[in-house]
Amino acid sequence: MGPPRLKDAAEIEAMAASGALLADTLDLLADAAAVGVSTAELDDLAREHVRAGGGQPAFLGYRAFPGSICASPNDLVVHGIPGPRPLADGDVLSLDVGVTLDGWVTDAARTVVVGEGRTEDLHLVAAAEHALRDAIAACRPGGTIGDVGAAVQGRAAREGVGVFPTLIGHGVGRSLHEEPQVPNVGRPGDGPALRPGLVVAVEPMLTLGRPAIRLAPDGWSVFTVDGARATHAEVTVAVTDDGPRVLTPWGGPDRW
Ligand code: MG
Numbered sequence: 321m322g323p324p325r326l327k328d329a330a331e332i333e334a335m336a337a338s339g340a341l342l343a344d345t346l347d348l349l350a351d352a353a354a355v356g357v358s359t360a361e362l363d364d365l366a367r368e369h370v371r372a373g374g375g376q377p378a379f380l381g382y383r384a385f386p387g388s389i390c391a392s393p394n395d396l397v398v399h400g401i402p403g404p405r406p407l408a409d410g411d412v413l414s415l416d417v418g419v420t421l422d423g424w425v426t427d428a429a430r431t432v433v434v435g436e437g438r439t440e441d442l443h444l445v446a447a448a449e450h451a452l453r454d455a456i457a458a459c460r461p462g463g464t465i466g467d468v469g470a471a472v473q474g475r476a477a478r479e480g481v482g483v484f485p486t487l488i489g490h491g492v493g494r495s496l497h498e499e500p501q502v503p504n505v506g507r508p509g510d511g512p513a514l515r516p517g518l519v520v521a522v523e524p525m526l527t528l529g530r531p532a533i534r535l536a537p538d539g540w541s542v543f544t545v546d547g548a549r550a551t552h553a554e555v556t557v558a559v560t561d562d563g564p565r566v567l568t569p570w571g572g573p574d575r576w
Contacts, residue, residue, distance in 0.1 A: 324491050324499045326517030331424070332558045332565070335493065335519060338421035339556055339567035341373040342428050346570050349389070349415045353432050356406045359391035362415070363402035370419055378418030378425050378496050385540065390416035390429075392541075397525055397533060397550040398429075398487065399540045409435035412445065414552040418496055425496050427521040428568035429554035441549060444528050447479035448553040451504075451524035459522065459557045459564040463514040469506025472524045476504075482531035484550075487542070489523040492556055514559045519567070523554035 327335065348369055349362050367388035370377050377388035385401075392400035392414040393407070400414070407413065416429035431445050454471040468489075476483040489502030500512045502520050529548020536543060544550055558565045 324512070324518050325493055326515060327493060327519050327558065328517065332517070332519065332560070332567070334422055335424045335426055335556070335558070336567045338375065338419050338424045339426040339428070341370060341375050341421055342417055342419040342426045343568045343570045344373070345369050345417050345419065346415060346428060346430055349417070350430060350432050353407060353413055353415065353434055355409050355435050358404050358406050359393070359400070359402040360404050362391060363387050363389050366417060373421070375419045375421040378420045378427070382496060390414070392416070392552065394549050395544045395547045397484065397527070397542045397544060398552055399542050401538060401540055407434045410437055410441070412437070412441050412549050412551060416552065416554065423494060425492055425494065426556040426568050427492050427496060427554060428556055428570065429523060429552045430570060431551040431553060440528055443479070444481055444526060444549060444551045447476065447481045448524045448526045448551040450479065451475040451526065452522065452553040452555065455522040455524060456555065456557055456564050456566060459514060459520065459559050461514060461516050461559060461561065464509055464511045465500055465502055465514065466506035466510030467508050468522060469503045470508045472504040473506065476524070476526050482527045482529065484525050484527065484531045484533060486533065487525045489521045489554070491519065492521045493519055516559055516561050518559040519556060521554055521556050523552060525550060525552045
């Protein structure tokens with residue numbers, strides 16, 4: 321693995337256009353996720369919206385992944401394949417979308433609670449958004465990848481939820497997965513330096529239970545081992561001279 325491929329100002333603007341289409345798509349999906357709607361229907365909605373905006377769904381066909389989005393309800397942590405099962409009241413649904421526009425890939429996710437949520441589930445979803453906010457704040461020149469992981473890990477501990485040590489964020493740009501890896505655990509000051517022009521997908525994945533995972537026989541779906549619910553919040557963020565710039569804004573706690 322070589323060093324991260326830094327992006328210049330024009331490239332970051334191009335990625336922001338990709339990210340704007342992605343953010344708009346996530347808004348659409350969050351509004352559409354309701355009792356009785358299937359994740360296959362959400363997948364169709366996303367694919368049509370991304371294509372209408374001139375982009376391509378980045379996940380579709382990636383290592384033969386069959387969906388345009390990852391849809392991961394309840395104890396499914398990430399990489400859920402969209403399907404016909406209708407959403408039920410209280411489902412905790414992670415929606416993860418990748419967009420390619422003019423050759424630039426962006427990646428973002430949010431978790432919605434369908435209908436009436438359980439108190440502990442609403443807390444879990446909020447905890448991931450707070451962890452993401454803290455992770456974004458750590459994406460500044462002079463920092464390190466370890467700062468980002470420490471921000472997520474620290475927030476998860478303070479909110480009393482578990483963080484999966486093996487599920488990580490990544491660099492993003494011309495490809496969906498670039499250097500560096502961005503773990504959700506770490507120590508301040510450790511790891512690669514954060515330089516202006518580095519673009520990463522930061523993505524806290526948290527659980528109410530034990531942070532251990534198993535891969536389903538479909539080769540994609542990542543479940544919690546203990547059946548506890550999980551949540552996922554992700555943005556694509558650029559490190560700039562002016563600090564972090566979120567390229568997939570969707571209005572979390574600080575309107576990122
Ligand atoms: Mg990602």
